[in-house]
Amino acid sequence: DQQVKQNSPSLSVQEGRISILNCDYTNSMFDYFLWYKKYPAEGPTFLISISSIKDKNEDGRFTVFLNKSAKHLSLHIVPSQPGDSAVYFCAASGGGGAQKLVFGQGTRLTINP
Amino acid sequence: SQTIHQWPATLVQPVGSPLSLECTVEGTSNPNLYWYRQAAGRGLQLLFYSVGIGQISSEVPQNLSASRPQDRQFILSSKKLLLSDSGFYLCAWSVGVWGFYQETQYFGPGTRLLVL
Numbered sequence: 187d188q189q190v191k192q193n194s195p196s197l198s199v200q201e202g203r204i205s206i207l208n209c210d211y212t213n214s215m216f217d218y219f220l221w222y223k224k225y226p227a228e229g230p231t232f233l234i235s236i237s238s239i240k241d242k243n244e245d246g247r248f249t250v251f252l253n254k255s256a257k258h259l260s261l262h263i264v265p266s267q268p269g270d271s272a273v274y275f276c277a278a279s280g281g282g283g284a285q286k287l288v289f290g291q292g293t294r295l296t297i298n299p
Numbered sequence: 300s301q302t303i304h305q306w307p308a309t310l311v312q313p314v315g316s317p318l319s320l321e322c323t324v325e326g327t328s329n330p331n332l333y334w335y336r337q338a339a340g341r342g343l344q345l346l347f348y349s350v351g352i353g354q355i356s357s358e359v360p361q362n363l364s365a366s367r368p369q370d371r372q373f374i375l376s377s378k379k380l381l382l383s384d385s386g387f388y389l390c391a392w393s394v395g396v397w398g399f400y401q402e403t404q405y406f407g408p409g410t411r412l413l414v415l
Contacts, residue, residue: 220403229305229389229406230343275342286358287404289343 189213190278192290200298205263207293209276212257216278220287221250221261224273233274234261266297301326305390305407312414318363318377320410322390325371329395332373333404334365337387349373350395385414 191210199205207221217238222230236243236250236259243250249262263270273294277287302325312318324330334346345358347365355365362381366374373390390407 222406227387227409227411229391229409232403232405235403277343286345286348287343288345291342 188291189216190276190288190290192274192276192293194293195291196294196296198296198298199266201268202265205261205266205270205295205297207261207263207274207276207295209259209261209290210257211259211278211288213278213280213288214257215280216288218279219250219252219259220277220279221248222275222277223270224275224292230275263295268297268299271295271297301392301405303390303392303405303407305388305410307410308408309411310413312380312412314382314414315379318375318380318384318412320375320388320390320412322373322375322407323371324373324392327371327392327394329370330392331395331402332367333391333393334373334375335389335391335406337389337409339386343389347375380414382414385412387411 189212220235221233223233224230234245234248234250236252238254241252247263252259273292275292276290279287304323306321331350333348335343336346337343347355347357349355349367352367352370363377388410391404393402393404
């Protein structure tokens with residue numbers, strides 16, 4: 187059972203435009219959500235996170251939105267830059283103790299010049 | 300600052316051979332430690348996690364095992380590798396705190412394992 191889903195395996199965006207990556211989850215116990223960026227043959231790099239007590243968190247060009255009623259989160263990157271081309275994973279956890287993150291399958295973002 | 304190391308970076312092993320991947324963390328004490336695997340074209344699957352020395356929790360039954368002989372050392376092993384063990388293995392750490400707030404996991408550079 188895929189508890190965290192990224193339904194778009196790939197996304198192509200023009201440089202300077204907004205990139206929107208989406209993620210859906212099914213487990214209502216999840217209360218902490220993260221986005222990671224991954225280049226080939228490297229470990230994922232933490233980008234931004236959001237707690238379930240918030241509906242928005244912003245860090246520079248990156249903003250994460252959380253819609254708990256829809257069990258949906260999204261990552262907005264604006265403006266998109268060529269260096270943003272990577273695979274983006276969303277992850278979720280139920281909180282407390284050793285954090286067990288459940289990851290989505292990833293979305294490959296390509297920024298075109 | 301904290302640093303996480305994994306080695307080797309790449310490994311090619313024959314089917315049936317043993318495996319030992321090592322992960323160490325610097326700059327923190329009592330971290331939670333994790334082993335993940337990313338199969339080709341797929342997401343990250345949690346294999347093992349540890350909240351302390353000698354404490355290992357397994358998420359997926361398989362022919363792999365993990366050990367934590369020291370506070371900041373995490374080892375992934377197998378006695379006999381299978382073809383299906385090929386993949387990208389990632390070690391991660393998080394602050395070892397029990398509480399109601401969440402902690403982010405930070406990943407190492409990964410080990411690419413090819414079983415032939």
